[in-house]
Amino acid sequence: MRLLLAAVVLAVLSYVAARGAGAAPPLGRFLDPANGVWALARTAEFPARSEVRLPGLTAPVRVLSDDRGVPHVFAASEADAWRAQGYLVARDRLFQLELQTRAASGTLSELLGPRAVEADRAARRRGFPWAAERGFAALDSSVLIVRAARAYAEGVNSWIGQLRRAELPFEYRLLHARPAPWRPIDTFYLFLQMGYTLAWDDETLNKLRVRDAVGAAAAEALFPLNSPIQEPIQPNGQRSPRADFLRPFPPPGFLSTESLRGRDAAEAIFSPRPLDAIGSNNWVVAPGRTAAGYALLAGDPHLELSLPSVWYEIHLHVAGGIDVAGVTFPGAPGVVIGFNREVAWSFTNTGADVRDHYAEVVDDAARPARYRLDGVWKPLELRVETVRGRRGETLAVDTVRFTHRGPLVRAGGQWLSLRWTVFEAKTPGEEFLRLDRAHTVQEWLDGWKDYVAAAQNGVVADRAGSIAIRSTGWFPLRPGDGRGDEVRDGSSSASDWTGFLPLAAYPFARDPAQGYLASANQQPVDPRANPHYFGVNWYSPWRALRLNQLLRADSAVTPEAMRKLQTDPGSARADAFVPLLLGAAQASERAGQGDTLLRHAAALLAEWNRTYTRENTRAVLFEAAMTALPSLVWDELPQEMQSDGTARPVLLPEEAILLELAADSTNTWWDRRRTPAVEHRDAIFAEALRRGYLHTLRDHGPPEGAGWRWADAHHANIFHLLRIPGLSALNLAVQGGPSTLAPSPGRGTHGASWRMVVETGPVLRAWAIYPGGQSGNPASARYLDRLARWQAGQLDSVLFPANPQDLPAARVRATLLLSPRP
Amino acid sequence: MRSGLGFLALLAAFVLASWLGWWAIPAVAALWGFWRPAVWRPLLSAALAAALAWGIWLLVDFLADPGAFARLGRRLGAVLPLPLPGLLLLSLLLPALLAWSAAALVCGLANVRLTPEGDNR
Numbered sequence A: 001m002r003l004l005l006a007a008v009v010l011a012v013l014s015y016v017a018a019r020g021a022g023a024a025p026p027l028g029r030f031l032d033p034a035n036g037v038w039a040l041a042r043t044a045e046f047p048a049r050s051e052v053r054l055p056g057l058t059a060p061v062r063v064l065s066d067d068r069g070v071p072h073v074f075a076a077s078e079a080d081a082w083r084a085q086g087y088l089v090a091r092d093r094l095f096q097l098e099l100q101t102r103a104a105s106g107t108l109s110e111l112l113g114p115r116a117v118e119a120d121r122a123a124r125r126r127g128f129p130w131a132a133e134r135g136f137a138a139l140d141s142s143v144l145i146v147r148a149a150r151a152y153a154e155g156v157n158s159w160i161g162q163l164r165r166a167e168l169p170f171e172y173r174l175l176h177a178r179p180a181p182w183r184p185i186d187t188f189y190l191f192l193q194m195g196y197t198l199a200w201d202d203e204t205l206n207k208l209r210v211r212d213a214v215g216a217a218a219a220e221a222l223f224p225l226n227s228p229i230q231e232p233i234q235p236n237g238q239r240s241p242r243a244d245f246l247r248p249f250p251p252p253g254f255l256s257t258e259s260l261r262g263r264d265a266a267e268a269i270f271s272p273r274p275l276d277a278i279g280s281n282n283w284v285v286a287p288g289r290t291a292a293g294y295a296l297l298a299g300d301p302h303l304e305l306s307l308p309s310v311w312y313e314i315h316l317h318v319a320g321g322i323d324v325a326g327v328t329f330p331g332a333p334g335v336v337i338g339f340n341r342e343v344a345w346s347f348t349n350t351g352a353d354v355r356d357h358y359a360e361v362v363d364d365a366a367r368p369a370r371y372r373l374d375g376v377w378k379p380l381e382l383r384v385e386t387v388r389g390r391r392g393e394t395l396a397v398d399t400v401r402f403t404h405r406g407p408l409v410r411a412g413g414q415w416l417s418l419r420w421t422v423f424e425a426k427t428p429g430e431e432f433l434r435l436d437r438a439h440t441v442q443e444w445l446d447g448w449k450d451y452v453a454a455a456q457n458g459v460v461a462d463r464a465g466s467i468a469i470r471s472t473g474w475f476p477l478r479p480g481d482g483r484g485d486e487v488r489d490g491s492s493s494a495s496d497w498t499g500f501l502p503l504a505a506y507p508f509a510r511d512p513a514q515g516y517l518a519s520a521n522q523q524p525v526d527p528r529a530n531p532h533y534f535g536v537n538w539y540s541p542w543r544a545l546r547l548n549q550l551l552r553a554d555s556a557v558t559p560e561a562m563r564k565l566q567t568d569p570g571s572a573r574a575d576a577f578v579p580l581l582l583g584a585a586q587a588s589e590r591a592g593q594g595d596t597l598l599r600h601a602a603a604l605l606a607e608w609n610r611t612y613t614r615e616n617t618r619a620v621l622f623e624a625a626m627t628a629l630p631s632l633v634w635d636e637l638p639q640e641m642q643s644d645g646t647a648r649p650v651l652l653p654e655e656a657i658l659l660e661l662a663a664d665s666t667n668t669w670w671d672r673r674r675t676p677a678v679e680h681r682d683a684i685f686a687e688a689l690r691r692g693y694l695h696t697l698r699d700h701g702p703p704e705g706a707g708w709r710w711a712d713a714h715h716a717n718i719f720h721l722l723r724i725p726g727l728s729a730l731n732l733a734v735q736g737g738p739s740t741l742a743p744s745p746g747r748g749t750h751g752a753s754w755r756m757v758v759e760t761g762p763v764l765r766a767w768a769i770y771p772g773g774q775s776g777n778p779a780s781a782r783y784l785d786r787l788a789r790w791q792a793g794q795l796d797s798v799l800f801p802a803n804p805q806d807l808p809a810a811r812v813r814a815t816l817l818l819s820p821r822p
Numbered sequence B: 001m002r003s004g005l006g007f008l009a010l011l012a013a014f015v016l017a018s019w020l021g022w023w024a025i026p027a028v029a030a031l032w033g034f035w036r037p038a039v040w041r042p043l044l045s046a047a048l049a050a051a052l053a054w055g056i057w058l059l060v061d062f063l064a065d066p067g068a069f070a071r072l073g074r075r076l077g078a079v080l081p082l083p084l085p086g087l088l089l090l091s092l093l094l095p096a097l098l099a100w101s102a103a104a105l106v107c108g109l110a111n112v113r114l115t116p117e118g119d120n121r
Helices: A002-019 A027-031 A037-041 A078-105 A114-125 A128-137 A144-161 A170-175 A185-199 A204-214 A216-222 A430-436 A441-447 A542-553 A559-566 A572-590 A596-606 A619-633 A655-662 A681-700 A787-791 B002-017 B024-035 B042-064 B066-079 B084-117
Strands: A049-054 A061-066 A071-075 A281-285 A296-300 A302-304 A312-318 A323-328 A337-340 A343-349 A355-359 A370-373 A376-379 A381-388 A394-402 A407-411 A414-420 A456-462 A467-472 A487-489 A508-510 A516-519 A639-641 A647-649 A716-720 A729-732 A750-752 A755-759 A765-769 A812-820
Touching (some): A002 A027, A002 B084, A027 A037, A037 B042, A037 B066, A071 A078, A078 A114, A078 A128, A114 A381, A128 A185, A144 A430, A204 A487, A281 A542, A281 A559, A296 A456, A296 A559, A343 A441, A441 A456, A441 A467, A456 A516, A516 A542, A559 A765, A572 A619, A572 A681, A596 A619, A619 A655, A729 A787, B024 B042, B042 B066, B066 B084
Parallel strands (some): A049 A812, A071 A312
Antiparallel strands (some): A061 A071, A061 A812, A323 A337, A343 A456, A370 A376, A639 A647
8 A cells, every 4th residue: 555655656746846737847846956946046146256168258358246236347359248248148137038039039939838829920920030030141240240149149158058957047947948049140139129119119000090080180180290299309499399289170070079979889998008108218418507517418218127127237348449338138249328438328219100011912812922013913922930839849830921021911901011120220239339339429429320220319428528319210211292101002112112311311419509408209300490201199298398397497417416307206298287177177167067076176186296206195186187088088089899898999199189189179079979068178178187086086095095195006017027926026116107207107017227327527427227136036136136226216326447456346246257268 | 873874874865866856866765765774764764864955955055145045935935826934845845755755665666576585674
């Protein structure tokens, strides 16, 4: 009996230990204290002194890690520095490296299994593997980015090659997987993925649906070519924002309100486009407006927040060459945002329209093999994409088709080909390496003049006191009216892009009279100054308005003031809409339509100082009212059913359009189609306030209770890459709200991914932070060590030693010597 | 005395074998079960020694960097459907059961095969 019991126990335990059970990883390998997950505690901190042989190095590389976990790399050549960088990033972020690259290459299923099949198929249908393979194969090994990517890959693979079992990152243990070798082409995939994050959004098809529903004039007013509030990136000489409001604002066209009235249509739950989903800020102040007389620069890129961070901080020093510090994406050699001894820089996303659709005529609606161009049938490039699983099994096979423009996709019953500037980039990431070498603003501007995508607003300052900003990237030139917010006829080559905007036409300013430059994803240039087409439907410029307002008001800016600006709790959006809400309540009162609820709501809102501090107890009411507003105003817009059974509009106008419409108080748009009465602006704003108050009472309790505290009502969330709650930082109370300079949108998953202030004085000084920490190892103190300070809006002083001896010994945590392998 | 030394030898074997991987625990225990040294409750000793061996590994890591160990334990406890004490217990129970079952199985099989010849080691 005991024999049988022992056999059963041994068999079951051996199976669970080797294979796992259900979602549990193989318990033997997982719990094994010598090399299993517990061993991560042993590898959480680096040895105080260590030496490693690294293949490919031409000379020894010394790496000093400081108390913030930032490696300072002292190398004899750029190639050695990139090689060391690959090694260090792999050491700290190996799983992240692989995961984000697989997301772009459509091979997530090989790591995560069938759950990732649809994501992989989508990545392949977008043409990412097609573009990366084609682009990489076209380059020879002398190209700068190829040399850098190869050196970087060697470094990554050196780490993987000598990876001890105890050092295997936690995520691989959970997934029962091993790291894949890193390929130079993976750096290309990384930049494709960044292009997807920053420049894929295109609402052309949705805008066409709106046009079909409400008419061309109305659709153009709702999603206009130019922002109705002009505070451009390139200064336009004005001392305040300019309102370019349409008068009259075009009403809905085809569908009269009368015809809709009484229609049995449930009022849709409108979910506005997440505010500032990838909004970013940067600004630079000339010496004449700073207290110390040195130029100051702030970088504040906002991205989806993750643990570990999307950024990796590093300092690369090459004897007689680059000496640059800042952040880069794991997988990208060099520094993307940061500073060297002479120059500091940062980016925001331009949000330009760089992706176009072409309706193609194909030979077979189901399985096209050819497309018609200028009366001639052309063969489609066919690419069979096989998505494989963890054991190499086939999970899906798709044929992806390409015209000369790009990938062909089926949408709305027609075949559309896409052209996208991100696919035009021949040497993605190379320009960042050139920026690392710049000594002056001019060299910096020259360094990325050929940059393709995704278009960025780059600010720069140098130690000579010069400042500049330029929106850089390839902006397509299109035939006809030049606009990209339409589906063009693919059967004619006359529809194709005719070239790209010359550099001289890029939005640009250098050393302006106003003494500062700022960008916050607003329309980059005043159309009166530069009529070229850059895009449509720009983000509401609330952050730009606030930023310019604060910078105008301070003629003696300090680094501390720059830091405080990054988490400024004020809101131009609140300044614009609170008076409308309060005015509407008063108007209702005067018209005899007031009630206790509205009076109470208005009184509470009037108490608000229009800031989003964590302790504020009135911002929550304003946000509830603003959330109620779109459903009341935009009920004429076409909707589509969501998977949760609710109807949502296919596209909602920006709130700046709402403000523009507010100048036309009796416009038909204000009328709610479900009610027999004809509403005007004030009735709608009053109703929004009333509803917002009711929702706030329902969700947060009475106004005098703690539930209205902003920190309790609104949170930031930073998820682990695999969205494992236990490894995430959730429900973080942060200062800021929708459209403040530190925007905290609805879902709370985006935010300031890197905050940096640099003073380009005689000795360059920098302060910076990102949420999370340098290490991807959850046992490390550097997994989350920066979070509390980031949450509080604080910055760390950044060490930038000119040589190893300059790094204070008390702040050195580990020294690593990388030696050439003979 | 001899029994104690035998136990210590087994413990040392488990500690060292753990470096090879979890599978070394049942392998060493199987040898132990086959050998059946004259120690107190040899099968229970195998289980205890295996648990102790893994416990020593964990203790060494804890003493080397208590902060890292605590952070890891806290986060593992949040990730896995087990609180930290349960996870630690599982980390000791797994080798114990593997060792006991392997030793008992081999010991039993050896008895079945050897007893007819009168071997009663």
